[in-house]
Amino acid sequence: EAGVVQSPRYKIIEKKQPVAFWCNPISGHNTLYWYRQNLGQGPELLIRYENEEAVDDSQLPKDRFSAERLKGVDSTLKIQPAELGDSAVYLCASSLTSGAFSTDTQYFGPGTRLTVL
């Protein structure tokens, strides 16, 4: 079974440019997460989807970041415009949620390493 797929794996852009990351979760997983991992730190949640609905976007910087999961399957995370401080690895994860919250393992993709110059 295929794992969580992310693309691109690496992206280098200049500041003020837009950038987008794509994630395809494990088939059948209804919950999708986007995390940001700064160098030398653990991942921090940006947004969590259950099906098409963003149920937790409290940590998403909404002035420049946006995300969508239109059909409840794959998802796109966008930054516009990018700033130097956005350089990080952006991780996507998925899990199968039943009931009030997820009790299952989150499976992570390999991440997209973004460098903003």
Next chain:
Amino acid sequence: GNSVTQMEGPVTLSEEAFLTINCTYTATGYPSLFWYVQYPGEGLQLLLKATKADDKGSNKGFEATYRKETTSFHLEKGSVQVSDSAVYFCALRDSSASKIIFGSGTRLSIRP
């Protein structure tokens, strides 16, 4: 708020040495606790987990015991191998949310 504190790295050991990576947490209620591992060039993988006090999670020779009295979840392995070289993350999920809170990670390097 909830948080995870883990031993700073890097940790360098010789093959077959005993490993301990310390992890303590702050949380309300009864969180689930996890160790994730990130091998070079790969995504995070769940290594083991424990969902209630005194549970022991184990996988690939690694173990960690959920100690509520000391709010700890230390990772141990009796004899490490070169292939264990990776970054290890301690994490928790609180009892009321799906969000996982990660520690800052500990880089482990094993010398042959």
